[in-house]
Amino acid sequence: MNALTSLLDDPVITQRVPEATLETLQMVGSSAALTFLLGLPLGLLLHTTSPGGLAPRRALNGVLGVVVNVGRSLPFIILAIAVLPFTRAVVGTTLGWEAAVVPLTLGAVPFFARLVETAVREVDPGKVEAARVMGSTRRTVVTQVLVREALPSLVSGATVTVIALVAYSAMAGAIGAGGLGFLAISYGYQRFETSVMVVCVVLIVVLVQLVQVVGDAVARRLDHR
């Protein structure tokens, strides 16, 4: 009880922690939305342009594959620093959670695109063939068969991606993005205020847990197999 009241007396915890939580939520939420928006088409393109896909384009597929692999092979912290000039050009600054959305999105898009590619590849080619025999256009095959049938896996992929973004956002905190990660580093590591760090860690764990539970529930609801 004593430990709890002392936590609630700490102004850092009562004021900075809620602010930082909000920053983390905004940072992760915005970059997740952008990642889905960009990663879904990229992943579908990776699949449909592959040999045996709906519209095989060997050269384009090769280029996309290399780009995605390069994006995925850079450790996030390096990527975030490397794209600082780009971030400044887009957002006008390199500080704050808005600026962090740029490297977070750039880091997560290739990751999510590969998950999308894997998910739609698992759709039985017989279903695609059945839709084509009905006279479906490619667009119909992609939206009504590939995406719709892979939806449970796509939601699972999105869940994994959001959790990865939470982890990345803590790293982004180290280079000025704010959020719970920044708080944990600046108070817990640089000022030895262990209690602040513990609170931040607990909040991050709760956030990840929440995302996982919600993601699993949605995926289960969509799955009629």
Place this chain on the structure above:
Amino acid sequence: MIELSDLRKVYPGPAGDVVALDGIDLVVERGAVHGVVGRSGAGKSTLIRCLTGLERPTSGRVVVDGTDISALPEQRLRAARRRMGMVFQHVNLLDSRTVAANVAFPLEVAGTPRAERSGRVRELLELVGLGDKAGAYPAQLSGGQRQRVGIARALATEPAVLLCDEPTSALDSATTRQTLGLIRDLRDRLGITVVIITHEMAVVREICDSVTLLEHGRVVQDGSLAEVVTDHGSRLARELIPVPDLPLGPSRALVEVTYATDEVSTHDALAAVAALGRDVEVVAGTIETLAGLRVGRLQLEVPAAHVDDVIARLTADRLHAAPTVAGDPTDRTDPADPRGATGEVAA
């Protein structure tokens, strides 16, 4: 209704070209149920993929319902496909859609207005006996029920042609009979033309009016069911009326007798065999009713020395008799001359 002329499909490969279809000529009459049989690799799947335009022929013509499928640009091909329904071995229903939504899918693709769709879907589900399963998901159905949904879906756009690719190969025998019964019933009621690809002779016996045997991408035998079963000794006649291979005693030989009631009644055939005496034994036999004919095939064990005499006496009684060819009848043909074996018998 369906006319293939000199259809060829060649797949270029690293180890040389693979000829999947090598000059197929085939005509299926309107309202007929036509079987295409052959072993795996004979070219059956390529044939049906050419009929749907999923596969472009290397040369030759594919005319379905008056339209040359092989020459159509992609957009018109999509329209032509809506005049065909296809039933698949693994049904290929969409798991994320209910039964009703699966049947509605081809109607959505064809741009049928929503109001019309729901009535049509209800009608189709009644037609295949699944009116109460509209809201179920495919995973909640049995294999036979799923295939009936597949058939309802194939019929949604009122196609002129129903293409079935091994429709019963994943089903047990009772469900197979039900499914084939449904297809025949639909043909009778809707006047639809049906092509069934299968490796099961039972399917041909049960439902087909005419049949084509494919091997190495060529037509080995072709004709109405009555024609092929009365082509005594031919490949399809033997496979449609199977008798087992038998062990043989010393100095005994097997003679195969076939007849059809277009020439000889079963009564007369059995009387002719009985007249051969106690030395001749019937060791196996099959009598089937196919295409309105009773056809029979008997294996006789006779003293080796009397084979020629027995054959002469049976032939005099208007039966078809020949020394039994050992082994699987499908292996008799020389691959270099696929028409050889059956050509002789037909002549």
